[in-house]
Amino acid sequence: MYQAIVSPQEDKFIAVRAGQNAAMQLPSRYYAELANLADQNAVTPGWFAEVARQAWGLDLAARPVNEALVVRPPSVLPVTYSRASWEINKGCNFSCEHCYLEQRPFAGLPLADKLRLIDMLRDMGVIWFEITGGEPLIDPDFVPAYERAHAAGMMMEILTNGSRLHREDLLDAFRRRQPHKITVSMYGASPETADALTQTRGAFKNAYRGLVAAAEAGLPVDVTLIITKHNVAELDEMRAMVRDLGLRFKEYASISPTYTGKGSTLAAQVPDLIGKSDVFQGCPAGHTSFHVDPHGFATMCKVGRDNPISLITEGPQGLLRLPGIADAQMLRTGGCTGCKLSSTCRVCRPMARVYQEAKAPLSHYCQHGMKEAS
Ligand code: SF4
Ligand code: SF4
Structure with missing residues (x-):
């Protein structure tokens, strides 16, 4: 299994490793040297082995480049889309009042098209790839899709409610192919609270079991404490529970309407926690990043979904229309x-x-x- 990814990213060249925040920026001639050595199936050069040792504590000395690294070619497009998120399926086994998806139909592409879509994302230059839902880990094709994207040299992030994370087949996939990050949403510190918020019996038990299993497996888990009026009284217990597992967390309390413009979610907002977000500083959505829905339609992001582009029928070139579509929405x-x-x-x-x-x-x-x- 490869240890690091070397890739063009917009007008730069980078080297990154899953689970590590330290990244390297490479001069273009160093990237060209690594690409050339990969073509010849040669050994990792000493200079790269040394910087990999310093940055990540890796020993790549005398390892063939093609074993140690994935050296990604440039994007097939004249622009590089380095980030993408993908709703593999909007279906979910929870039913949260605050969910920004108004409907969560269990539907998506057949496996062959999912894999074709991932190959296209690779060709477009996507490195930072988030798989979300709904609940992505309930999709029957999650593992082969995850493996395809990881093998292509993508830094994988999974957004999940954690309820399936204890399953051995999933843990096994994540152990074999290390994700960059698994972000688990937490909805309460007790079964009474989490099961009521998610309107799902067993939600707390399964999610907590998943967190414990992922922590024990040493996976790179970040927890997001979702704060609504249903669980705000348990916030300190939620923080303590995550700390006891040795995991990092952040807190999220900005409940938005559904992306289809329905305000039913707003009843879950804690009034005292409104308006705490930072000033909007601009966003590259639609220019260097995009979102893909379960049917392969690309939009600027998860919220701005005007004029979706079918990647399945148009292919990567369809994305060339996205910057104009994004600018119009901004x-x-x-x-x-x-x-x-x-x-x-x-x-x-x-x-x-x-x-x-x-x-x-x-x-x-x-x-x-x-x-x-x-
Ligand atoms: S777990 Fe996430 S996707 Fe599922 S209902 Fe709750 S907020 Fe929506
Ligand atoms: S730009 Fe729109 S949402 Fe923002 S402060 Fe002005 S009116 Fe309000």
């Missing part, structure tokens, strides 16, 4: 037209739009309402 139009506060707004335009479509109170997202409320 214009401060609709309820934001002419806003004098837009430079310090906390939400991007596609997110503001779903709040406006949901007829959400301005105090949830817009500075005009936040000022009045404060």
Whole structure:
């Protein structure tokens, strides 16, 4: 199994290793040397073995390049899309009130098309690849899809509710092929709370079992504590539980409408935790990153889903239309037209739009309402 990935990324060349934050930027001639050595099935050069030892504690000395590394070719497109997320399936075994998916149909591409899609993402230059859902680990094709993307030299992140993480077939896949990160959403510190929030009996027991199994397997797990009015009273216990497992966590309390503009989710928001997000600083969505739905349609991101592009029928070249589609969605139009506060707004335009479509109170997202409320 390879130990690191060497790849073009936009106008740079990088070397990265799953589970490690330390990355290297390589001069173009060093990338060309590694690509050349990979073609000749030669040995890893001493300079790379040395920097890999310093950055990651690896011993690659005298190892063939093709064993030690995946050296990715440049993108087939004139632009490089280095990041992508993919809803392998919107189906989920939980039913959270705050879920940003209004509907969660269990449907997606057949396995052959899933693999073809992943090959296209590889050819487009995707390195940072997130598989999400719904709940991605309930998809019957998760393991072969994950293995295909990992083998292509992608830094894999899985977003999961954790309820299947204890399964041996999944642990085995993650042990054989190390993901960069598994991000587990946590919904409570007790069965009463987590099962009620997710409207699923056994949700807490299965998710906790998954966290324990993943921690014991030494997998790179990050926990996101999802804070809603249903579990905010247990927040300290949730923090303690994750610390006891030796895992890292972050907290997330910004409940948004569904991406289809329904505001039913907002009832779960903790009022005191509204408006704590940073000022929106711009976003490369649609230019260097994109999102793919379960049927292979690419959009700028998970929220801005106008004019989806079918990668299955159009292939990688279809993505060349995405920057224009993304720019059109970023214009401060609709309820934001002419806003004098837009430079310090906390939400991007596609997110503001779903709040406006949901007829959400301005105090949830817009500075005009936040000022009045404060
Ligand atoms: S676990 Fe995630 S995808 Fe499933 S219902 Fe809850 S928020 Fe939605
Ligand atoms: S502050 Fe409100 S009106 Fe202004 S851009 Fe942001 S969401 Fe739109």
